[in-house]
Amino acid sequence: MLLINCPWCGERTQSEFAYVGDANVVRPDPDTVSDQEWINYIYIRSNPKGVHDELWQHIAGCRCFVKVRRDTVSHEIIGTAAPAGKIDGREA
Amino acid sequence: MDSTLAKKRSALVAAYLPGIYGAIGEDGPGIMLVERCDLNVVHIAGDATDQAFAHAVKTETGCPLPTEANTATVSSECTVLWLAPDRWLVVSARHGEGLLKERFRMSLASGSAALTDVSNGHTVIQISGARVRELLAKGAPIDLHPSVFGPDQCAGTNLLQISVLLHCVETNVFHVYVARGFAQSLWEWLTEGAAEFGYRVDPTD
């Protein structure tokens, strides 16, 4: 079980959160996007071994999205922040 | 005027039987349960940094807007519970049903805020007694030690994997807000969990 530090509610258990996915994905402009870029945005993920920025939602608590920097090998959580915030510490 | 409103039918009606149950010790029941049918619950959304909004909340509820996460403010007639950034629940005695929302609507008319009466969607269960934290700890994955979770604190969390809002009213008195569709499941779990402490179910008013 992971302990995730919600920037609003503090440290809570993983069971209060829903996993959302890669926090680095940026929605392309729908007016200019190519089919391939749209497919990449919807489906293609890098699935890194190691440090990864991802979004979780504190679904049982404040329902806010939380950016989590997690090592996918050790499950160590390096830091958390609001989705637009910056996480200090080890980077991918 | 309120008397013309249809009375809400309790979601617990099929399972709620006042009485004394379980392993009652020498000190009497360790847990007391009662459904708080008398409470009116309004969800408000607004900008916490908007002074006019905060002022309207204070005027209409008597409570300063709680801007610190997981805290509640209390006045003689209302409780305001923090839910999320810019989201709160305003809880008041049911005799003010409709009134609070109407008054709010007027005082917030010029600003941007949203009010939703969610009374009929919520069941509020009051749990009290010397063993209340032990009972909640069987199903809630948060730290319930009195030094961490004391009076006027609240937390959205899970009980039995059901989303609830827990509010510590007094050291040994909690209110549990649950969506009414889950209320009976939660109630059955609570009573089963309370049996080892001995529990009393009080009549609702």
Ligand SMILES: [Zn+2]
């Ligand atoms: Zn949270």
